[in-house]
Amino acid sequence: MHWLHGSPPLARSRSSRPALLQRRLARGKELPDRWQEKLGRPTAPRPDGLLVWLHAVGLGETLALRGLIAAMAGKAPAAEFLVTSTTRASAEVLAANLPPRTRHQFLPLDAPRYLESFLDHWRPALSVWAEQDLWPGAVAATDARGIPLALVNARMNAEAFARRARWKSLYSDLFARFRLITAQDETTARHLQALGARGIRVTGSLKAAAPPLSADPAALAAARAALAGRRPVLLASSHPEDEFALFTALRAAPRPPVLIAPRDPQRGPGIAARAAEHGLTATLRSAGQGPDADLWIVDTFGEMGLWFRLCPTTLVGGSFGPTEGHNPWEPAALGSAILHGPRIANFAADFAALHQAGAARPVQPESLAAALTEDHGAMAARAKALSDAARDALAPLAGDLLTLADLA
Numbered sequence: 001m002h003w004l005h006g007s008p009p010l011a012r013s014r015s016s017r018p019a020l021l022q023r024r025l026a027r028g029k030e031l032p033d034r035w036q037e038k039l040g041r042p043t044a045p046r047p048d049g050l051l052v053w054l055h056a057v058g059l060g061e062t063l064a065l066r067g068l069i070a071a072m073a074g075k076a077p078a079a080e081f082l083v084t085s086t087t088r089a090s091a092e093v094l095a096a097n098l099p100p101r102t103r104h105q106f107l108p109l110d111a112p113r114y115l116e117s118f119l120d121h122w123r124p125a126l127s128v129w130a131e132q133d134l135w136p137g138a139v140a141a142t143d144a145r146g147i148p149l150a151l152v153n154a155r156m157n158a159e160a161f162a163r164r165a166r167w168k169s170l171y172s173d174l175f176a177r178f179r180l181i182t183a184q185d186e187t188t189a190r191h192l193q194a195l196g197a198r199g200i201r202v203t204g205s206l207k208a209a210a211p212p213l214s215a216d217p218a219a220l221a222a223a224r225a226a227l228a229g230r231r232p233v234l235l236a237s238s239h240p241e242d243e244f245a246l247f248t249a250l251r252a253a254p255r256p257p258v259l260i261a262p263r264d265p266q267r268g269p270g271i272a273a274r275a276a277e278h279g280l281t282a283t284l285r286s287a288g289q290g291p292d293a294d295l296w297i298v299d300t301f302g303e304m305g306l307w308f309r310l311c312p313t314t315l316v317g318g319s320f321g322p323t324e325g326h327n328p329w330e331p332a333a334l335g336s337a338i339l340h341g342p343r344i345a346n347f348a349a350d351f352a353a354l355h356q357a358g359a360a361r362p363v364q365p366e367s368l369a370a371a372l373t374e375d376h377g378a379m380a381a382r383a384k385a386l387s388d389a390a391r392d393a394l395a396p397l398a399g400d401l402l403t404l405a406d407l408a
Contacts, residue, residue: 003194008149009384011307011377018039018350019033021038021109025055025368028088029088030088031091031092033087034091034105034106034251035053035106036107037105037108038106038107038109038114039108039109039114039117040113040114040115040116040118040121040339041109041117041238042118042121042122042368043105044103044105045170046082046121046122046123046314047080047081047101047103048228049078049080049127050076050078050079050125050405050407051079051080051081051082051122051123051124051172051325052069052072052079052081052082052083052124052125052126052128052210052401052402052405052407053081053082053083053084053124053126053180054068054069054081054082054083054084054127054128054129054130055083055084055085055107055128055129055130055133055138056083056085056090056112056129056130056133057085057086057087057090057131057133058085058086058087058089058090059085059089059090059094059131060207060327061085061090061130061131061132062085062090062093062094063082063090063093063094063097063098063207063210063330064130064131064153064205064206064207064209064211064327065083065130065206065210066097066210066211067091067206067209067210067211067394068128068152068206068209068392068397068398068401069081069083069099069102069296069389070099070100070211070391070394070396071194071394071395071398072398072401072402072407073099073100073175074329074398075395075399075402076402076407077280077408079101079402079407080101080102080171080234081099081103081185082100082102082103082105082122082124082281083102083103083104083105083108084104084105084106084107084177085104085106086107086133087105087303088303089301091104091337092301092302093301096214096302097213097214097305098104099209099211105118105122107135107138108138110135110137110138111137111138111296112141112406115138115141116141119142119147122131124142124174125145125147125148125401125405125406125407126150126401126404126405126407127142127147127148127149127150128149128150128151128401129149129150129152129153129178129334130149130151130153131153131154131155132154132155132156132160133181134149134151134174134233136170136174138333139174139177143177147176147178148179148289148404148405149178149179150178150179150180150181150182150401151175151178151180151182151207151238151402152181152182152203152206152397152405153182153183153184153194153203153206153207154181154182154183154184154188154200154400155183155184155185155188155205155345155357156183156187156188156191156192157187157191157345157380158187158191159298160191161191161194161195161197161302164165164195165192165194165195167195167242168195168196169196170199171195171196172195173196173263175192175195175196175197175198176196176198176314176327178197179404180199180201180355180400180401180404181197181199181200182200182201182202182203182397183200183201183203184200184202184203184204184205184206184349185202185349185394186202186206188202189202191217196218203397204349204353204393205329205349205350206389206394207214207327207329207350207391208306208329208353209342209387209389209391209393209394210330210391211331211333212305212308212330212334212389213304213305213308213330213333214274214305214388215303215305215306215309216303216306219303220306220309223291223306223310224310226290227291227292227310230257230291230293230316231256231257231258231312232256232257232259232296232310232311232312233256233257233258233259233311233312233313233314233315233370233372234257234258234259234260234261234307234308234310234311234313234314234316234327234331234336235258235259235260235261235314235315236261236304236307236308236314236316236317236330236331237261237262237263237318237326237327238261238262238263238271238317238318239262239263239317239318239321239322239323240274240322241318241321241322241323242315242318242319242320242321242341243260243274243275243319244273244274244320245320245341245365245368246260246315246368247274247275247280248278248279248365248368249368249371249372250278250294250368250369251278251279251287252369252370254373255369255372255373256295256372256373257291257294257297258265258294258295258296258298258372259295259298259302259307259310259311259324260295260296260297260298261298261299261304261307261317262297262299263317263318263323263326265286265299265300265301266299266355267269267299268284268285268286268297269284269331271297271298271299272284272295275294280293280294280295281293281294281295281296282295282296282297283296283297284297284299285297285298285299285300286299286300304330305334306335308330308336309336310333311336311376312335312336312337312376312380313329313336313339313376313380314331314336314338314339314381315339315340315341315363315372316328316331316338316339316340316341317369318339318343318345318346319340319342319343320341320342320343320365321343322343323343323346324343324345324346324347324348325340325343325344325345325347325351326347328348328350328351328354328383329350329382329390330339330345331383332354332359332380332383332384332386332387333384333387334384335380335383335384336380337361337376337377337379337380337383338354338359338361338380338383339360339361339362339363339368339372339376340360340361340362340363341362341363341364341365341385342362342364344362354383354385354386357382357383357385357386358379358382359379359380359382359383359385360379360383361376361379366382376407393394
């Protein structure tokens with residue numbers, strides 16, 4: 001396990017680790033042709049020249065690194081980049097959104113022999129860790145080789161800090177190995193300092209600076225033709241609580257055409273069944289169906305760039321229930337206006353910045369129906385301007401990171 005993402009690891013025998021991966025493989029949680037990367041066996045060649053290695057745990061955190069990579073690549077034309085992560089989803093979506101001179105591998109399990117093989121093969125000149133995912137063995141092994149370490153985009157709320165406070169001595173040792181640490185907000189900076197980190201900079205969220213998600217041109221043209229003449233609304237990364245609020249709002253007239261992109265695409269048929277209970281018709285993209293009903297459930301994977309481009313307004317999911325929100329910057333980067341429910345604790349700083357600029361609008365269940373039919377074009381333009389400005393502001397951080405590896 002990883003300390004910053006959870007509690008310090010319990011010992012686990014090396015012999016059980018491949019068996020664990022085999023069980024995950026059987027459940028579809030690992031890629032059949034790449035799971036052995038987690039045993040330190042690379043499936044890609046190392047490029048020539050100096051290599052910057054960046055790590056993030058999951059899909060959102062991994063995609064957020066793209067803007068930073070682009071900024072570093074612009075300053076260091078000879079540099080190559082490796083991104084590691086731990087989830088299958090992150091690998092599959094990043095594959096369609098890779099920055100130039102970048103490749104992806106899975107991070108090996110946190111055991112010496114796997115890490116040794118990984119580091120022997122890739123020989124990075126710099127190691128950059130993002131958000132909440134620190135693996136102590138990997139950090140120590142990297143530091144032992146004299147490879148500079150940086151922690152960027154760190155995020156830790158009060159609940160996360162409370163879980164980690166009893167391990168302060170361990171965190172203090174871990175943070176001492178990093179030559180540069182940046183936090184998304186002042187709250188995170190205070191929590192990191194209380195755990196022993198020093199010299200923390202507050203630089204905002206990398207998610208705000210991530211480039212727009214890609215979209216297949218043919219699929220975009222086909223969907224745009226199917227929706228011609230309509231102004232659809234997107235419910236993005238939805239959970240049951242968000243869908244219930246939406247279904248209730250759609251009882252009112254007039255109502256716009258609505259696309260629902262569930263956080264878990266496998267929930268598509270279940271969402272259609274719940275919609276029918278509310279008197280709404282639904283079609284499923286996963287079944288090859290088009291937008292010929294009240295709801296088009298776009299229950300496919302890795303196509304969010306399509307839906308943000310097609311929908312002038314996005315209702316950000318996770319914001320009507322205990323999930324506490326999802327990333328608002330993905331619709332912002334593609335000019336889709338941002339609506340959200342009342343529960344956004346996981347992205348409080350991001351939404352605060354958007355609210356301050358008049359670039360996002362909170363809605364309650366009772367006001368959602370009216371908000372869905374309004375024109376939010378000016379609000380969308382302000383959000384896109386913030387996203388563009390965040391990308392432009394990455395240059396100083398990119399330069400500082402490259403300086404650590406003598407690449408600037």
